[in-house]
Amino acid sequence: xxxxxxxxxxxxxxxxxxxxxxxxxxxxxxxxxxxxxxxxxxxxxxxxxxxxxxxxxxxxxxxxxxxxxxxxxxxxxxxxxxxxxxxxxxxxxxxxxxxxxxxxxxxxxxxxxxxxxxxxxxxxxxxxxxxxxxxxxxxxxxxxxxxxxxxxxxxxxxxxxxxxxxxxxxxxxxxxxxxxxxxxxxxxxxxxxxxxxxxxxxxxxxxxxxxxxxxxxxxxxxxxxxxxxxxxxxxxxxxxxxxxxxxxxxxxxxxxxxxxxxxxxxxxxxxxxxxxxxxxxxxxxxxxxxxxxxxxxxxxxxxxxxxxxxxxxxxxxxxxxxxxxxxxxxxxxxxxxxxxxxxxxxxxxxxxxxxxxxxxxxxxxxxxxxxxxxxxxxxxxxxxxxxxxxxxxxxxxxxxxxxxxxxxxxxxxxxxxxxxxxxxxxxxxxxxxxxxxxxxxxxxxxxxxxxxxxxxxxxxxxxxxxxxxxxxxxxxxxxxxxxxxxxxxxxxxxxxxxxxxxxxxxxxxxxxxxxxxxxxxxxxxxxxxxxxxxxxxxxxxxxxxxxxxxxxxxxxxxxxxxxxxxxxxxxxxxxxxxxxxxxxxxxxxxxxxxxxxxxxxxxxxxxxxxxxxxxxxxxxxxxxxxxxxxxxxxxxxxxxxxxxxxxxxxxxxxxxxxxxxxxxxxxxxxxxxxxxxxxxxxxxxxxxxxxxxxxxxxxxxxxxxxxxxxxxxxxxxxxxxxxxxxxxxxxxxxxxxxxxxxxxxxxxxxxxxxxxxxxxxxxxxxxxxxxxxxxxxxxxxxxxxxxxxxxxxxxxxxxxxxxxxxxxxxxxxxxxxxxxxxxxxxxxxxxxxxxxxxxxxxxx
RNA sequence: GCCCGGGUGGCGGAACGGCAGACGCGGGGGUCUCAAAAACCCUUGUGGGAAACCACGUGUGGGUUCGAAUCCCACCCCGGGCACCA
Numbered sequence: 007x008x009x010x011x012x013x014x015x016x017x018x019x020x021x022x023x024x025x026x027x028x029x030x031x032x033x034x035x036x037x038x039x040x041x042x043x044x045x046x047x048x049x050x051x052x053x054x055x056x057x058x059x060x061x062x063x064x065x066x067x068x069x070x071x072x073x074x075x076x077x078x079x080x081x082x083x084x085x086x087x088x089x090x091x092x093x094x095x096x097x098x099x100x101x102x103x104x105x106x107x108x109x110x111x112x113x114x115x116x117x118x119x120x121x122x123x124x125x126x127x128x129x130x131x132x133x134x135x136x137x138x139x140x141x142x143x144x145x146x147x148x149x150x151x152x153x154x155x156x157x158x159x160x161x162x163x164x165x166x167x168x169x170x171x172x173x174x175x176x177x178x179x180x181x182x183x184x185x186x187x188x189x190x191x192x193x194x195x196x197x198x199x200x201x202x203x204x205x206x207x208x209x210x211x212x213x214x215x216x217x218x219x220x221x222x223x224x225x226x227x228x229x230x231x232x233x234x235x236x237x238x239x240x241x242x243x244x245x246x247x248x249x250x251x252x253x254x255x256x257x258x259x260x261x262x263x264x265x266x267x268x269x270x271x272x273x274x275x276x277x278x279x280x281x282x283x284x285x286x287x288x289x290x291x292x293x294x295x296x297x298x299x300x301x302x303x304x305x306x307x308x309x310x311x312x313x314x315x316x317x318x319x320x321x322x323x324x325x326x327x328x329x330x331x332x333x334x335x336x337x338x339x340x341x342x343x344x345x346x347x348x349x350x351x352x353x354x355x356x357x358x359x360x361x362x363x364x365x366x367x368x369x370x371x372x373x374x375x376x377x378x379x380x381x382x383x384x385x386x387x388x389x390x391x392x393x394x395x396x397x398x399x400x401x402x403x404x405x406x407x408x409x410x411x412x413x414x415x416x417x418x419x420x421x422x423x424x425x426x427x428x429x430x431x432x433x434x435x436x437x438x439x440x441x442x443x444x445x446x447x448x449x450x451x452x453x454x455x456x457x458x459x460x461x462x463x464x465x466x467x468x469x470x471x472x473x474x475x476x477x478x479x480x481x482x483x484x485x486x487x488x489x490x491x492x493x494x495x496x497x498x499x500x501x502x503x504x505x506x507x508x509x510x511x512x513x514x515x516x517x518x519x520x521x522x523x524x525x526x527x528x529x530x531x532x533x534x535x536x537x538x539x540x541x542x543x544x545x546x547x548x549x550x551x552x553x554x555x556x557x558x559x560x561x562x563x564x565x566x567x568x569x570x571x572x573x574x575x576x577x578x579x580x581x582x583x584x585x586x587x588x589x590x591x592x593x594x595x596x597x598x599x600x601x602x603x604x605x606x607x608x609x610x611x612x613x614x615x616x617x618x619x620x621x622x623x624x625x626x627x628x629x630x631x632x633x634x635x636x637x638x639x640x641x642x643x644x645x646x647x648x649x650x651x652x653x654x655x656x657x658x659x660x661x662x663x664x665x666x667x668x669x670x671x672x673x674x675x676x677x678x679x680x681x682x683x684x685x686x687x688x689x690x691x692x693x694x695x696x697x698x699x700x701x702x703x704x705x706x707x708x709x710x711x712x713x714x715x716x717x718x719x720x721x722x723x724x725x726x727x728x729x730x731x732x733x734x735x736x737x738x739x740x741x742x743x744x745x746x747x748x749x750x751x752x753x754x755x756x757x758x759x760x761x762x763x764x765x766x767x768x769x770x771x772x773x774x775x776x777x778x779x780x781x782x783x784x785x786x787x788x789x790x791x792x793x794x795x796x797x798x799x800x801x802x803x804x805x806x807x808x809x810x811x812x813x814x815x816x817x818x819x820x821x822x823x824x825x826x827x828x829x830x831x832x833x834x835x836x837x838x839x840x841x842x843x844x845x846x847x848x849x850x
Numbered sequence: 851g852c853c854c855g856g857g858u859g860g861c862g863g864a865a866c867g868g869c870a871g872a873c874g875c876g877g878g879g880g881u882c883u884c885a886a887a888a889a890c891c892c893u894u895g896u897g898g899g900a901a902a903c904c905a906c907g908u909g910u911g912g913g914u915u916c917g918a919a920u921c922c923c924a925c926c927c928c929g930g931g932c933a934c935c936a
Contacts, residue, residue, distance in 0.1 A: 635862090
């Protein structure tokens with residue numbers, strides 16, 4: 007008998023698997039495919055417990071699928087561009103490439119030590135020209151399709167990262183997703199991908215993602231922020247108050263309240279504002295508001311409990327439904343980024359407008375009233391305005407009945423109401439408005455003023471304007487001789503940016519911004535399908551075979567960012583004819599965090615348990631099994647060293663069991679097909695464990711899958727304790743040992759392989775040996791024990807034949823001593839027999 | 851404010867509407883040993899009881915049901931996302 011020695015066997019099998027090419031895969035039409043994908047890591051240095059959890063989950067799913075007969079693609083790679091490499095290079099006086107490639111080597115070595123079943127031949131590193139070349143190529147496809155735009159707009163600037171950020175990358179209270187510094191707004195000309203053109207489809211297709219957590223879908227829907235409403239055009243009056251030709255459009259979700267519009271608002275950034283007040287007595291006050299708004303950070307500006315500020319512009323607009331002159335104000339709570347930057351204010355129906363009206367003494371005419379509003383007596387049916395103010399404590403924004411609203415008076419008002427459609431139709435007939443949908447989602451700002459990224463393949467020509475780099479000149483290679491430690495970027499590198507125009511041949515300047523790293527992660531999963539292709543990003547046939555990914559696993563922090571961008575890329579590539587599916591990831595599993603002492607493990611907090619230390623002490627198999635056993639994969643888990651010891655004990659216990667059975671069954675004497683209750687119980691435990699373990703892996707309940715294996719081991723020990731040597735059914739025990747080894751294989755792949763090939767001397771690899779079947783008949787039993795309830799409380803157990811009829815069961819149940827005790831002196835009113843479950847007696 | 855999760859022993863966590871607490875950790879007791887480690891066995895929701903057994907028990911309050919941790923309604927607490935979004 008040998009002792010379980012994880013270090014000796016883990017290294018041995020890792021090397022053997024790699025030399026045998028156990029995990030290389032290719033397309034195979036004869037088998038069902040499964041694409042198991044984990045979010046690829048940023049090569050930040052040593053791996054941490056979050057990595058261990060993420061990639062172990064994927065590895066168990068992949069190994070189980072392979073054993074179950076699937077042709078499994080299970081790749082790995084590195085999201086290798088990004089700012090931390092630049093910062094680290096500056097700190098260590100080296101180069102981002104040196105730092106990045108060294109970290110990749112470190113992480114790859116750790117992943118090998120964890121025993122992950124990757125097809126290493128498909129590994130990608132996004133900072134390799136062989137990879138980013140095709141990122142540029144895809145960018146040009148977007149450009150061809152009109153989805154690339156360079157425009158000037160107020161953008162998010164992170165002063166610490168010294169670059170702009172996409173809206174999705176500003177999180178929480180207006181901070182940078184990476185460094186958590188407060189971002190600033192700057193008006194800059196930048197590159198955008200027009201994700202808004204896909205807003206509706208990105209929202210609609212969330213419904214098709216049955217295998218995604220509700221939480222993630224809700225977050226994306228929230229982020230896309232669709233609202234139905236109408237555009238309404240107001241005619242601008244000149245300084246003398248006479249109507250002009252110019253109209254200002256607003257977006258509103260409540261066109262039914264148009265008769266309650268008592269003022270009109272422009273955002274401080276609205277382009278029309280300065281010309282409206284230029285040279286007037288109102289100019290100074292308006293400018294005061296504009297400057298105040300400009301000074302504030304987005305955090306301050308977006309705080310809703312802060313008083314709203316504004317100023318009258320001296321101008322008026324005409325309300326299209328009644329021709330009323332409405333004063334135009336500037337207000338700091340109106341956002342230029344949302345809608346049209348102009349708002350029709352209806353203070354009786356909108357709390358913000360209400361607050362503003364009260365503060366500046368503006369009218370608050372009621373137009374929608376609740377059924378029980380006392381004002382209804384006075385105003386019901388009144389088409390013209392008779393009341394211009396209310397004594398309400400706040401605005402009324404619920405459904406109600408329209409008053410003082412011309413021909414619409416009496417209709418039901420509210421969001422998506424009868425009155426809303428009627429008013430919009432009325433406006434549409436007169437070309438003063440139309441039903442429309444507005445999204446919160448903004449175009450994706452992808453340019454970054456940083457060095458370590460994928461160069462944007464564009465050239466600025468003084469003659470031809472913006473010119474795409476021709477396909478045959480790709481890749482635009484990121485030069486490696488930039489001195490990052492001096493803070494240089496591509497903009498400081500004439501050898502890079504001095505070029506000629508591909509169109510006219512004249513001197514031109516190459517674009518020096520690089521692309522957001524999220525552009526790389528938006529399609530790397532397609533590249534895995536054909537990772538070494540040097541004539542295209544991928545072969546559509548190969549992508550067609552593997553994609554969409556059947557299972558995607560990663561952190562919830564990408565619920566919007568990476569997952570939304572990847573969905574967008576997929577849809578664009580589909581429209582470009584490069585793939586034929588609508589969504590990249592059929593099922594999504596978002597794993598929880600690994601915590602210690604209630605807090606996320608982090609170096610700065612000093613509460614880190616290093617995976618490498620655990621591997622060195624217990625081996626990778628204990629770590630793998632333990633991190634899955636602690637909690638369901640989507641929940642946060644609290645690291646416990648005692649728990650880890652428990653898993654170590656269990657693996658040793660399982661090891662000894664298989665060793666002992668192997669010794670016993672090689673030339674041992676036993677009783678062939680020995681019967682008896684102990685053997686029946688062990689057969690049942692075997693079938694139950696195999697069945698439950700497989701089911702639980704399929705529904706990602708790895709913790710209960712492992713507990714099923716533990717119960718199996720316990721049952722085998724019970725049998726060996728209860729049945730003396732020489733009396734044991736050796737065929738049964740041999741089956742227990744091989745089934746147990748196979749159940750362990752996804753969780754503890756090295757140990758299972760050693761038990762399989764060496765201890766049990768079975769042919770081939772356990773990882774190619776198939777998932778065990780179970781004997782359904784062994785789960786059947788001649789007799790069943792049913793709990794008997796009296797008035798809902800369990801009072802006794804009745805043992806009856808499995809095929810007993812209800813009458814016999816009831817008779818037996820009512821004769822049980824403790825049941826008799828609880829029903830004596832009472833009338834049995836009803837008896838419910840649930841076959842195989844229980845008996846429920848109702849007395850009264 | 852709106853939208854998602856989640857509240858079960860000392861702890862991590864189990865439970866197709868059917869014996870709440872599987873499995874593991876921790877605790878208590880024991881076997882083996884000169885002793886210890888390892889391993890193995892018994893025990894472990896709370897209260898009462900020598901025991902049989904009884905009562906209570908899944909955040910709170912109602913409801914549906916023969917039967918509710920599970921379904922419905924109202925609420926409380928915790929975590930997360932969105933938010934002057936018109």
